[in-house]
Amino acid sequence: MEIRPILASLRKHRIPAILIVLEIALACAVLCNAVFMIGQRVVDIHRSNAIDEQGIGVITVDGADPKMASSEIPRNLARLRGIAGVQAVAVTNTVPLSNNNWGWAFGTNPDTRFNDAVNVSAYFLGEGGDKALGLQLLQGRFFNPDEYADSKRGTMPLVDTHVVIVTQSVAERMWPGQPPLGKVLYSKPLAYTVVGVVADVLRPFVNSQRAWNSIFFPLSPDSALSYYVVRSAPQDRDRIVLQAQQALSELDPIAVVKGHSFTDIRDKYFADMSSMAWMLVLVCVVMLAVTAFGIVGLTSFWVQQRRRQIGIRRAVGATRGHIMQYFQTENFLLSSAGIALGMVLAFAINLYLMHHYEMTRMPWFYPPGGAIALWLLGQLAVLGPARRAAAVPPVVATRSV
Amino acid sequence: MFDYYLNLALRSLRRNRVLTALMIITLALGIGASITTLTVLRLLSGDPLPQKSAQLFYAQVDPYTSDGYVPGKTKPQRLMAYPDAMNLLHAHQARRQAAMALTDAKIAPLRAGEHPFFSNGVMTTADFFTMFDAPFRYGGGWTADDDENRAQVVVISDFLNDKLFGGASSVGRTIRVNDHDLRIIGVLKPWAPQPRFYAQGLGGRSYGDGDAVFLPLQTARAASMDPQNDDCWAVADTSKLETAPCIWLGFWAELSSDGEAAAYRRFLSNYVQQQIALGRFSRPEVALSDLPQWLRDEKVVPDDVRLQAGLAFGFLLICVVNTVGLLLAKCLRRSQEIGVRRALGATRRAIFAQFMVEAGIVGMAGGLLGLVFAELGLWCIRHQPAEYAGLAHLDVHMFLLTFLVALVASMIAGLLPAWRASLLAPGSQLKAA
Numbered sequence: 164m165e166i167r168p169i170l171a172s173l174r175k176h177r178i179p180a181i182l183i184v185l186e187i188a189l190a191c192a193v194l195c196n197a198v199f200m201i202g203q204r205v206v207d208i209h210r211s212n213a214i215d216e217q218g219i220g221v222i223t224v225d226g227a228d229p230k231m232a233s234s235e236i237p238r239n240l241a242r243l244r245g246i247a248g249v250q251a252v253a254v255t256n257t258v259p260l261s262n263n264n265w266g267w268a269f270g271t272n273p274d275t276r277f278n279d280a281v282n283v284s285a286y287f288l289g290e291g292g293d294k295a296l297g298l299q300l301l302q303g304r305f306f307n308p309d310e311y312a313d314s315k316r317g318t319m320p321l322v323d324t325h326v327v328i329v330t331q332s333v334a335e336r337m338w339p340g341q342p343p344l345g346k347v348l349y350s351k352p353l354a355y356t357v358v359g360v361v362a363d364v365l366r367p368f369v370n371s372q373r374a375w376n377s378i379f380f381p382l383s384p385d386s387a388l389s390y391y392v393v394r395s396a397p398q399d400r401d402r403i404v405l406q407a408q409q410a411l412s413e414l415d416p417i418a419v420v421k422g423h424s425f426t427d428i429r430d431k432y433f434a435d436m437s438s439m440a441w442m443l444v445l446v447c448v449v450m451l452a453v454t455a456f457g458i459v460g461l462t463s464f465w466v467q468q469r470r471r472q473i474g475i476r477r478a479v480g481a482t483r484g485h486i487m488q489y490f491q492t493e494n495f496l497l498s499s500a501g502i503a504l505g506m507v508l509a510f511a512i513n514l515y516l517m518h519h520y521e522m523t524r525m526p527w528f529y530p531p532g533g534a535i536a537l538w539l540l541g542q543l544a545v546l547g548p549a550r551r552a553a554a555v556p557p558v559v560a561t562r563s564v
Numbered sequence: 565m566f567d568y569y570l571n572l573a574l575r576s577l578r579r580n581r582v583l584t585a586l587m588i589i590t591l592a593l594g595i596g597a598s599i600t601t602l603t604v605l606r607l608l609s610g611d612p613l614p615q616k617s618a619q620l621f622y623a624q625v626d627p628y629t630s631d632g633y634v635p636g637k638t639k640p641q642r643l644m645a646y647p648d649a650m651n652l653l654h655a656h657q658a659r660r661q662a663a664m665a666l667t668d669a670k671i672a673p674l675r676a677g678e679h680p681f682f683s684n685g686v687m688t689t690a691d692f693f694t695m696f697d698a699p700f701r702y703g704g705g706w707t708a709d710d711d712e713n714r715a716q717v718v719v720i721s722d723f724l725n726d727k728l729f730g731g732a733s734s735v736g737r738t739i740r741v742n743d744h745d746l747r748i749i750g751v752l753k754p755w756a757p758q759p760r761f762y763a764q765g766l767g768g769r770s771y772g773d774g775d776a777v778f779l780p781l782q783t784a785r786a787a788s789m790d791p792q793n794d795d796c797w798a799v800a801d802t803s804k805l806e807t808a809p810c811i812w813l814g815f816w817a818e819l820s821s822d823g824e825a826a827a828y829r830r831f832l833s834n835y836v837q838q839q840i841a842l843g844r845f846s847r848p849e850v851a852l853s854d855l856p857q858w859l860r861d862e863k864v865v866p867d868d869v870r871l872q873a874g875l876a877f878g879f880l881l882i883c884v885v886n887t888v889g890l891l892l893a894k895c896l897r898r899s900q901e902i903g904v905r906r907a908l909g910a911t912r913r914a915i916f917a918q919f920m921v922e923a924g925i926v927g928m929a930g931g932l933l934g935l936v937f938a939e940l941g942l943w944c945i946r947h948q949p950a951e952y953a954g955l956a957h958l959d960v961h962m963f964l965l966t967f968l969v970a971l972v973a974s975m976i977a978g979l980l981p982a983w984r985a986s987l988l989a990p991g992s993q994l995k996a997a
Binding site: 185318320353446449463 | 583586590593594597631632668670672679680681682742743788796798799800801802803804867868870871872875876878879881882883885886888889890892893894896897948949950980984
C-alpha cells in the first residue's frame with residue numbers, strides 16, 4: 164500500500180486528523196493508567212492468606228466482664244465445641260482484616276534503634292489457635308500446652324512468654340538468608356525466641372507492602388481474647404456461625420456478640436477497593452466506546468466528503484479492496500501517531516501519580532498493551548465507514564455532486 | 565438575530581439525528597462522570613464548621629524519646645499524652661480548649677430481653693460543646709468541675725435519644741454505659757460534622773453519622789473505657805494510660821485571631837522547653853494547625869476519591885475532543901449552505917455566532933442528559949460500601965455547575981468548528997455547487 168497519497172490527503176485535512184490523533188492519545192494514556200490501577204487493586208484484593216479462609220467463622224464477644232475471662236472463655240469454648248460439625252475452636256485477640264490491630268515494633272538485637280525496628284501485628288492465640296485458624300507450619304513447631312498455660316498478659320500490652328511464631332515474611336525481613344528458628348525478637352525489656360515459622364498470614368490492617376508482618380504468641384484465657392474462631396467444613400460454616408452467635412449471646416447477656424464468616428470479613432475489608440476497581444472498568448469501557456464512535460463519526464464524514472474522489476479512483480481501476488485498504492491504512496497511521504503520543508502521556512501521568520499518590524511505577528508492558536487495544540479499536544471503528552466507501556460505485560465520478 | 569440562529573441550529577441538528585445524538589450522549593457522559601465525582605470530592609473536602617474553622621486549632625507536642633529523632637525533620641506526634649493534655653487544659657491559655665479520645669461505648673438496653681449494643685463515644689472535657697458549636701435540643705453540657713469530680717453524667721445524640729426514648733426529653737434519666745449508670749444531662753440536635761474533624765488521628769472513621777454518646781474524660785476512664793487509638797514509646801501498663809508512656813488524646817484550642825494563635829504557639833514552645841528542662845521531653849518540635857490545615861495534613865479526603873475526580877476530568881476532555889471532531893464534521897459538510905449565506909451578505913461574525921449557538925444547544929442538551937447521568941452515578945455511589953456513601957447528593961450549586969460545565973465544554977468544543985466555518989470563502993463553495 165502506497166502511503167504517500169494518504170499523507171498528502173491527511174495534510175489537506177489537518178484538523179480532523181489532529182483531532183483523531185489527540186483522541187487516541189488521550190484514550191491511550193487514560194486506558195494504560197486505569198488498567199494499571201485496576202491491576203494493582205486486583206492484586207491487593209487477592210493477597211494470599213494462609214489460614215482456612217473458607218472454613219472459618221468468627222464470633223466476637225465484646226463488652227464482657229474482663230474479670231471473668233478466665234472462667235468464661237473455657238465455658239464458651241466448651242459450648243462451641245458442642246455444636247455439630249465444629250472441627251476446631253479457639254480464642255484470639257484479633258483476626259486478619261478485622262481492622263483491630265495490635266501493632267508493635269521489634270529489633271533483631273536488644274539495642275535496636277527505634278527507626279530500625281520492624282513493625283509487626285501481634286496475634287495472641289488461645290490454646291488450639293493454630294488448628295482453628297488452619298495455620299500452615301513451614302519450620303519448627305506450634306506452641307505446646309505448657310506454653311499456652313504459662314503465658315499471661317495482665318495489664319501489659321504484650322504477653323509474658325518467651326516463645327513466638329513468625330510468618331515467612333517476617334523471617335525473611337528480619338533475618339534474610341539465615342535460619343530463623345532459635346533467633347530472638349527484642350523490644351526492651353522483652354525478648355521472644357522463634358520456635359516456628361508459618362506461611363504468610365495477613366495483618367488485621369493492611370496498609371502497605373508489608374501486608375504479612377504477623378507474629379503469634381500463645382496466651383492463656385485473658386480479657387484480650389474476644390474473637391472466637393470456629394472452624395468447620397465450608398458447607399456447615401454459615402449454619403455454625405449463626406448457632407455459635409446465639410449460643411454465646413445466651414451465655415453472656417451483658418456482652419455484644421456478633422458472628423461473621425471469614426469470607427464476609429474479607430469481602431467487607433476489600434469492598435471499597437473492589438468498587439473502585441469496577442468503577443475504573445466502567446470508565447474504560449465507556450471511554451473506549453466514546454473514542455470508537457468518535458472515529459466512526461469523523462471517518463464517515465471523510466468518506467462522504469470524498470465520494471467523488473473515491474468514484475474517480477474506482478473508475479480508473481481501483482478495486483473495492485483498494486478503497487477499504489486505503490481507509491484502514493489511514494486509520495492505522497493516525498492510530499500509530501496517537502499511540503506514540505499516548506504512551507508518552509501515559510508515563511507522564513504515571514510519574515505524576517507516583518509523586519502525589521501511593522502509586523508504583525507502571526511496568527513497561529502496559530503502554531504497548533494499550534497500544535494494541537487501540538489499534539484494534541481503530542481498525543474495528545473504521546471498518547463500517549471503509550465498507551461504505553468501498554461501496555461507492557465508479558459512476559459517481561461522472562456526476563457532479 | 566438569536567432567534568434566527570436558534571432556528572437554523574435546530575434545523576441543522578434535526579437534519580442529522582444520529583450525529584447529534586452521538587454528540588449529546590458523548591458530552592453528557594463526560595459531564596455526568598465529572599459532576600458525580602466532583603460532588604463527592606466537594607462533600608468530602610468540605611468545611612465541617614464553616615463559621616468557626618478558622619478559629620479552631622489542633623495542638624501537637626512530642627513526648628517521644630530522642631531515639632529516632634532527627635532535628636527539623638521529625639514531625640511532632642499526632643496525639644498527646646495525658647499529662648500534657650491536662651497541663652495545657654489547666655493552663656487556660658486559649659479562649660476554650662478540650663482534650664478528647666474516641667471510644668466504643670457499650671449501651672445497655674432499657675427494656676428487658678433486648679441486647680446491649682456498641683455506639684461511637686467521645687470522651688472529652690467540658691469546652692467540647694461550646695468550642696465546636698454542638699447544638700443542644702434538651703439540657704446542656706457539663707462543667708469543668710464535673711470533669712474534675714468524675715461526675716456520672718453523659719450527653720447523648722438525637723438519634724440515640726430517638727432510639728432509647730422515642731425522641732422525648734431524656735434529661736435526668738439514666739442510661740447504662742459500659743456497665744456504669746450515667747445521668748443524661750443533655751441531648752444534642754442532629755450534629756455530624758463532615759468530615760468528623762475531631763476524630764482525625766484518634767482512630768475513628770472520617771465521615772458518616774455523628775457520635776452517639778459524649779462523656780467526661782475521667783468519668784469514662786474510671787469506667788475503664790479505652791481509647792480507639794493509642795501509641796506507646798515503651799513497654800507499659802496500658803490499663804493505666806494516664807501515667808503510661810503512651811499518647812492517645814487529641815487537643816483542640818479556640819483562638820480567635822492571628823495574634824492569639826501566635827501567642828498560643830509561643831506558649832506551646834515555652835511549655836515544651838520547660839518539659840525538656842524537667843527531663844520529661846527531648847524533642848522541641850510543636851505544631852499548631854488550624855482546622856483546614858489539619859484536615860489537609862491528615863489527608864482526610866481518600867486518594868481514591870481524588871483519583872476518580874482526575875479520571876473523570878480526563879474522560880470529559882476526551883469527550884470534548886470527540887465533540888469537536890463531530891461538530892467539525894457536521895459543519896464542514898454544510899460548506900455550501902455557509903457559502904450561500906455568506907454570498908447573501910452574512911458576515912463572518914454572523915456565521916461564527918450561528919455555529920456557536922448550535923454548539924451551545926448541544927451543550928445544554930448534553931448538560932441536561934449529563935444531569936441524569938450524574939444522578940444515576942450518585943445513586944450508584946450511595947449504594948457503595950464507603951462510609952461517605954450516604955452523603956452523595958446533588959445540591960443546587962452542583963446543579964448549576966453542571967450547566968456551566970456543559971456550556972463551557974460545548975463552547976470550547978464549538979470554537980474550532982465555528983472558526984473554520986467562518987473562514988470559508990463564499991465564492992469557491994458556490995462554484996463547486
